[in-house]
Amino acid sequence: MFDFLDSGQYDLLGAFWVTAQLALYSAIGSLVWGTALVAMRVSPVPLMRGFATAYVNIVRNTPLTVVLVACLLGLNQTLGVTLGAETFENIGFRLAVLGLVAYTGTFVCEALRSGINTVPPGQAEAARALGLSFTQVLRLVILPQAFRASVTPLANVLIALTKNTTVAAAIGAAETSLLMKTMLENETDALFTVFAIFAFGFIVLTLPTGLVLGWAAKRLAVKR
């Protein structure tokens, strides 16, 4: 039943490794970008607020597939952006990270914004009364509490992101869904086995994330 795995024809671990890398790089990138977006969204500069709001509303309502295809057709094929990669697969991978960061950043922003809303106004007022500037208020008082309050929504974003990495197949990144597509076409007598393997792989990737971060959310929650 599993004999096609021994043939060495399919690089299962390699594909899952690419998926894990995509998820990791995109997670770091979107955390940074999402934080920047939320900082702009609550900033005293109207133009920045407007930009961040417009960006979030537009990108959040665009399908991820469209974002990634636009990265490939627009950025790469029209504008010639390669992000320093040479091979087709590498370009696909890097563009996928870029697209995933651009897309997931909006959800990180929304999660953090709801986290900011849980911080009592007195915290910010006290910080201002001490004479802290806006960036200090945000950096020293508000965001640390907001991050701790939004571990659960951020964990959900991370799980969604891990699953969303499969969409990178649309622009030719050599990750799991592309391999599964090939395997489903070749191994027609073992469809259920193939699906079970990939399903298991994703459960292994997402389940610990949920458990660990669920535990972390309880530990980190600000007791009020």
Added chain:
Amino acid sequence: MSSVLYDTPGPRAKRRNVVYTIVFLAVLALVGWWVLDALNAKHQLDADKWSPFVTDSQVWTTYLLPGLTETLKAAALSIVIALPLGAALGIGRLSDHRWVRVPVGALVEFFRAIPVLLLMMFASALYREFTTVSSDFRPLYAVVTGLVLYNASVIAEVVRAGVLTLPRGQGDAAVALGMRKGQTMLYVLLPQAVTVMLPALVSQLVVIVKDTALGGALLGFGELLSQNRQITANYGANTIATLVVIALLYIVLNFLLTTLASRLEKRLRRGRKSPSVTLPAQAGATDVKSEAVSGA
């Protein structure tokens, strides 16, 4: 606008904000100029690449509108099938019987953990091998199957969370009236839960609409995004113009749904006398679940 996060700007802060605005504007303009210049160099901004979308009705009637119809068809079919299925699964998960609750819970958790794209691909392979569905309809079947399996399990969680947010007294009162378990669920709990979870359900629609695009990119489903290839082939490689128009269609459609969801949420919040809960409209990632919805 004043905010709790910063003081009302005085003369110096006002000046500083103006400087920030100018710097930010300059950065935006620089990026914009670089993109537009590069696009212009590739002749993507030429009028004849964009004019078909205004002057030629054929591009709409032959490609865009049929594509949009397919997208809406798949989304509508998915939600119509997934709603009752999800409600059944959600109620099953609340069952008093262990042998119902545990397997249903496992099923729901399983399908929520699998990327919807893998479900679509698997469904497509199954239809190819085991059924006689013609290859014209197979992509639609596969997309709808994948979306139904995934969204039914998400809706199951929404329903479960919705029922669990109701005050305990509701169920107790129904029992005191002598209602059976089925009656309690059907006449007392579900009708109230539906109003609580309406916003979450509408924003799940946004997720479904967005996910139909997967079928276009990877399964040969003739929905809105997949029309991109046809149009660029027929109207002189107007890649950027086509992508912009297609993206705009998606954005407008989803923006309407998101607005509807948040209106519903506000209205439901206002309509209740007690400071009761409403399941928030989900943010709308492929499955970003709000805290309340993810429940356990």
